[in-house]
Amino acid sequence: MSTSKTVQQLQAQWVTSENFRGYGQVIFASIDGKAYDMEDAQLNLQNGIPRFYIMRLEKRGRKFHKITRHVQCTQCLGSLSGKDWLIAVCPPDNDVSEPALEEIAAFRIPGNCFIKLHEGTWHAGPYFDHEAVDFYNLELADTNMVDHFTHDFLNSHQLEFEMV
Numbered sequence: 001m002s003t004s005k006t007v008q009q010l011q012a013q014w015v016t017s018e019n020f021r022g023y024g025q026v027i028f029a030s031i032d033g034k035a036y037d038m039e040d041a042q043l044n045l046q047n048g049i050p051r052f053y054i055m056r057l058e059k060r061g062r063k064f065h066k067i068t069r070h071v072q073c074t075q076c077l078g079s080l081s082g083k084d085w086l087i088a089v090c091p092p093d094n095d096v097s098e099p100a101l102e103e104i105a106a107f108r109i110p111g112n113c114f115i116k117l118h119e120g121t122w123h124a125g126p127y128f129d130h131e132a133v134d135f136y137n138l139e140l141a142d143t144n145m146v147d148h149f150t151h152d153f154l155n156s157h158q159l160e161f162e163m164v
Helices: 153-157
Strands: 006-010 012-014 024-028 050-058 066-069 075-079 085-090 105-109 113-117 122-127 132-140 149-152 159-163
Touching (some): 066 153, 075 105, 085 159, 149 153, 153 159
Parallel strands (some): 012 105
Antiparallel strands (some): 066 149, 075 132, 085 105
């Protein structure tokens, strides 16, 4: 007996510091020499060796069924070459093992900023319509091995999401 999946559309809104606050921070350019303040990325990289690298992603589209979180560190993501992109997020709640389905939100990130995810923020992405996009990624060297918790909505709810 086969089970059919449902595709749920998520309306992607342009990210702002205000509408992203529950998931992390949006960091835009500032004047050189500005003193450190709360508008700068508030990082937690104390649980290991920081890793800053460029990852190339190709033909990602807008659909996903898996969402991931990292509870031991913050993560920063941004595109190179000014390309916009999409991410779906769900607030961090480290007392539960799966994200709250009704709290998943989608954001469109312009190519002139980066985002910092709070520890434990569930995220699916980056996704995009471009052929390929290079992203810079700041996390810990072993994040994807020891701090990588994924929930699969196809398995749990026969559900796939599409950011529109």
